[in-house]
Amino acid sequence: MNEASVVAGLRALIGAPSGRVRVGIGDDAAVWSPGPGQLQVITVDECTEGIDFRRTTVRLEDAGWRALAASLSDAAAMGARPLLTVVSLVVPGDLDEGGVILLYQGMADLAARHGVQIVGGDLSRGEVLSLGVTVVGEVRPSNLKRRSDGRAGDVLAVSGPLGLSRAGLAILEGEVDRECIDATLVERAVAAYRRPQPRVAAGRFLGGSRSVRGMMDLSDGLAADLPRLAAACAAAAVIDADALPVDPACRAVAQAMGVAPEDLALEGGDDLELLCTVEKRAFGYLAERVRARLGRALLPVGRLEAGTGVFVRRGGVQRPLDVQGWEALRR
Amino acid sequence: MNEASVVAGLRALIGAPSGRVRVGIGDDAAVWSPGPGQLQVITVDECTEGIDFRRTTVRLEDAGWRALAASLSDAAAMGARPLLTVVSLVVPGDLDEGGVILLYQGMADLAARHGVQIVGGDLSRGEVLSLGVTVVGEVRPSNLKRRSDGRAGDVLAVSGPLGLSRAGLAILEGEVDRECIDATLVERAVAAYRRPQPRVAAGRFLGGSRSVRGMMDLSDGLAADLPRLAAACAAAAVIDADALPVDPACRAVAQAMGVAPEDLALEGGDDLELLCTVEKRAFGYLAERVRARLGRALLPVGRLEAGTGVFVRRGGVQRPLDVQGWEALRR
Structure with a gap:
C-alpha cells in the first residue's frame, strides 16, 4: 500500500x-x-x-x-x-x-x-x-498557490538549503559520531530537527508574487515531494544535483557517513522549506526581492519540463531519480 | 490524571x-x-x-x-x-x-x-x-449555544431517550445473552451503537430557539456530561430518575443484566443526543414545536438549581450522583 x-x-x-x-x-x-x-x-x-x-x-x-x-x-x-x-x-x-x-x-x-x-x-x-x-x-x-499550477519551463526553487534537519536526525540517532562534526554545525542541525521553522512569512510573500505558480512544502524531502509536484503539474522535473543547495551541516554529516551529500539532502524530510515553481524570466528579480524582504535566498534546484518523471542531472548526465524520500505508509 | x-x-x-x-x-x-x-x-x-x-x-x-x-x-x-x-x-x-x-x-x-x-x-x-x-x-x-449559558431554574432536556447505544454495546460485547431480548430491540440497539445519528437538524432547530440557553452533546453519557454542563454554568443539576427517558431496549438489557435501567442509561455514552437547558416557562411550547417540526420529543430529565454538584432524585429522595460516565483519560 x-x-x-x-x-x-x-x-x-x-x-x-x-x-x-x-x-x-x-x-x-x-x-x-x-x-x-x-x-x-x-x-x-x-x-x-x-x-x-x-x-x-x-x-x-x-x-x-x-x-x-x-x-x-x-x-x-x-x-x-x-x-x-x-x-x-x-x-x-x-x-x-x-x-x-x-x-x-x-x-x-x-x-x-x-x-x-x-x-x-x-x-x-x-x-x-x-x-x-x-x-x-x-x-x-x-494569493492562493496550489501545487498543480507549475508549468513546463518554470524554475524549481526552494526557500532555503536542504538536509539540515536530516543531518540533525543522523546526529541524534547516532548514524554519525558527533565528535567528527564541527560543534556549531551539530548545534544548528540538532536545533533544526527539534524545532523546525515553518516558512510562514516566506509562504505569504511567495503567495503574493504572480511569478510564483505552484508551491508545496518539503515535509517528506525533495525526493518524495518533487515527484508529487511534478505529477500534479503533469510535467517532468529535472534536479540539477551539481548546484543543489546542500546545507553545510548536511554536507559534513554525509561525508562522515560516507554518502553523497546531495543524496542525503534529497532524502531528508522535515526541512519544512517551501518548493515553488517560478516563471523563468522572473526568477532573478523575484530572488532579489525575497532576499531584500525576507533576508533569505530563493535557491534554484532545477526546472519543470514537458513530459513525466523526475530526473537528476549530475556532471552533464541525466538519470531517473533513484533516491527515496519519506513515504507515510511504507513499513 | x-x-x-x-x-x-x-x-x-x-x-x-x-x-x-x-x-x-x-x-x-x-x-x-x-x-x-x-x-x-x-x-x-x-x-x-x-x-x-x-x-x-x-x-x-x-x-x-x-x-x-x-x-x-x-x-x-x-x-x-x-x-x-x-x-x-x-x-x-x-x-x-x-x-x-x-x-x-x-x-x-x-x-x-x-x-x-x-x-x-x-x-x-x-x-x-x-x-x-x-x-x-x-x-x-x-443561534450559537454554549454549554455555559444555562441558568438555575432552567429545565434540563434531552433530544431523545437515553441508553440505546449502551444497550447495543452490552449486546455486542456479550454482557447479556441476546436471546433474552426482543429481536426488534436488539436490532435497534445494535444499529444505534454501530451507526449513531448525530442530531444535526435538532441542534440547528434548538440553536434557533431563544428559550434554549445552554447546550452540549451527550457523547460520554449524562452521568459524565451533565457534571461538565453544571460546572460550566456554575449551577447544581438535579436528575429526576423516576421520569428519566430510558430507551425500551436499554430497559430490557438492564433487566437482563440485573442492573437499574436508569443507571445504565445514565452511564451510557455514544447516544449523541443533545442536552439543553430551557427557560422553564417556555418548555412546554418548545417541546410542542420540536415535535411538530422534527417529529421528535424533547424530554425533560431534571433541572438546574442554585449551588454546585449533580444530584439524582428518586422516589422523593435526593442523593449525589454516583454513576460514572465515560472519562477519556481513565485507565
Missing part, C-alpha cells in the same frame, strides 16, 4: 469538491470559501511517537513544536496566513499531566511566534503518544 | 481566547469569526480501536461512520451547520488499501446525509487504528 494509490482511491470515492470547496484531497491543504472574496485553508498532520519522533531524541516540548510546525508549513505552502489550531492528543500510560502540559508548551511557543491560537482539541488515551494537529488559515484569493 | 484537571491546566497555559476567537478550549467546539456577522465552529474527535470501538463488534464502515458522527454531534451541540471535515487516519499493519477505503466509505455515507464534504486529511502508519476527525461548521451568531 502506498499513499499515492490510497489517495487516488479516496478521490474516486469522495468525488470532486463542489459548492464552496475549491481544493479537496491531494494538496498541502484543502481550500474553501466561507463568504464572497474569502478563502480559508484547512490541513491536518499526525505526529506519532516511534514513527515521526522518539522521546529519546526530542523533548516533549519539541514533539509539540514539531507537530504544529508540520501543519503550519502546510498552510504556508498554500500562501496562507495560519490563524488557529485544534489538537487531538492521544496520551499513553507513561505520560502524566505534566507531560501533557509540556507538549502543549512547545505548541504554544511556536503558535505565539506566528500569532496562531490553540482553540481546542480532544484528549484520549491510547498505547502510543500521537498528536493530530489541524490548522485553519486564510488567504487572499489572488 | 483526569480530563477536567488537564483541561484546566491547558486553559491556564494558553490563556483566554482573543481577537476573532470567541470560544476556546472547554466547550463542544471552538468558535471564531472569519468576518463580520459570521461565526464558524471547529471541533476534533479521536476514535481509537480498542478504546472507542473494536473491529470484532463494528465493521470498518461503521468505525468510519462513528468517528465522523462524534464530531458532527459536537458541531450540532453549538447550534451549527457542519460543512466540511478533514481526517487524520493512523493505519495499522493489518489494514490494507481496501480497508482504508471502507473506513472512508462509512464516513462518506454519513457525510452525504448531512451535506458535509470530506476535503482532506493525513494518512500515517502506526500500531493501532485511529481516526481523528475535525469538523468545521458555521452558525448564525444569534
Whole structure:
C-alpha cells in the first residue's frame, strides 16, 4: 500500500469538491470559501511517537513544536496566513499531566511566534503518544498557490538549503559520531530537527508574487515531494544535483557517513522549506526581492519540463531519480 | 490524571481566547469569526480501536461512520451547520488499501446525509487504528449555544431517550445473552451503537430557539456530561430518575443484566443526543414545536438549581450522583 494509490482511491470515492470547496484531497491543504472574496485553508498532520519522533531524541516540548510546525508549513505552502489550531492528543500510560502540559508548551511557543491560537482539541488515551494537529488559515484569493499550477519551463526553487534537519536526525540517532562534526554545525542541525521553522512569512510573500505558480512544502524531502509536484503539474522535473543547495551541516554529516551529500539532502524530510515553481524570466528579480524582504535566498534546484518523471542531472548526465524520500505508509 | 484537571491546566497555559476567537478550549467546539456577522465552529474527535470501538463488534464502515458522527454531534451541540471535515487516519499493519477505503466509505455515507464534504486529511502508519476527525461548521451568531449559558431554574432536556447505544454495546460485547431480548430491540440497539445519528437538524432547530440557553452533546453519557454542563454554568443539576427517558431496549438489557435501567442509561455514552437547558416557562411550547417540526420529543430529565454538584432524585429522595460516565483519560 502506498499513499499515492490510497489517495487516488479516496478521490474516486469522495468525488470532486463542489459548492464552496475549491481544493479537496491531494494538496498541502484543502481550500474553501466561507463568504464572497474569502478563502480559508484547512490541513491536518499526525505526529506519532516511534514513527515521526522518539522521546529519546526530542523533548516533549519539541514533539509539540514539531507537530504544529508540520501543519503550519502546510498552510504556508498554500500562501496562507495560519490563524488557529485544534489538537487531538492521544496520551499513553507513561505520560502524566505534566507531560501533557509540556507538549502543549512547545505548541504554544511556536503558535505565539506566528500569532496562531490553540482553540481546542480532544484528549484520549491510547498505547502510543500521537498528536493530530489541524490548522485553519486564510488567504487572499489572488494569493492562493496550489501545487498543480507549475508549468513546463518554470524554475524549481526552494526557500532555503536542504538536509539540515536530516543531518540533525543522523546526529541524534547516532548514524554519525558527533565528535567528527564541527560543534556549531551539530548545534544548528540538532536545533533544526527539534524545532523546525515553518516558512510562514516566506509562504505569504511567495503567495503574493504572480511569478510564483505552484508551491508545496518539503515535509517528506525533495525526493518524495518533487515527484508529487511534478505529477500534479503533469510535467517532468529535472534536479540539477551539481548546484543543489546542500546545507553545510548536511554536507559534513554525509561525508562522515560516507554518502553523497546531495543524496542525503534529497532524502531528508522535515526541512519544512517551501518548493515553488517560478516563471523563468522572473526568477532573478523575484530572488532579489525575497532576499531584500525576507533576508533569505530563493535557491534554484532545477526546472519543470514537458513530459513525466523526475530526473537528476549530475556532471552533464541525466538519470531517473533513484533516491527515496519519506513515504507515510511504507513499513 | 483526569480530563477536567488537564483541561484546566491547558486553559491556564494558553490563556483566554482573543481577537476573532470567541470560544476556546472547554466547550463542544471552538468558535471564531472569519468576518463580520459570521461565526464558524471547529471541533476534533479521536476514535481509537480498542478504546472507542473494536473491529470484532463494528465493521470498518461503521468505525468510519462513528468517528465522523462524534464530531458532527459536537458541531450540532453549538447550534451549527457542519460543512466540511478533514481526517487524520493512523493505519495499522493489518489494514490494507481496501480497508482504508471502507473506513472512508462509512464516513462518506454519513457525510452525504448531512451535506458535509470530506476535503482532506493525513494518512500515517502506526500500531493501532485511529481516526481523528475535525469538523468545521458555521452558525448564525444569534443561534450559537454554549454549554455555559444555562441558568438555575432552567429545565434540563434531552433530544431523545437515553441508553440505546449502551444497550447495543452490552449486546455486542456479550454482557447479556441476546436471546433474552426482543429481536426488534436488539436490532435497534445494535444499529444505534454501530451507526449513531448525530442530531444535526435538532441542534440547528434548538440553536434557533431563544428559550434554549445552554447546550452540549451527550457523547460520554449524562452521568459524565451533565457534571461538565453544571460546572460550566456554575449551577447544581438535579436528575429526576423516576421520569428519566430510558430507551425500551436499554430497559430490557438492564433487566437482563440485573442492573437499574436508569443507571445504565445514565452511564451510557455514544447516544449523541443533545442536552439543553430551557427557560422553564417556555418548555412546554418548545417541546410542542420540536415535535411538530422534527417529529421528535424533547424530554425533560431534571433541572438546574442554585449551588454546585449533580444530584439524582428518586422516589422523593435526593442523593449525589454516583454513576460514572465515560472519562477519556481513565485507565
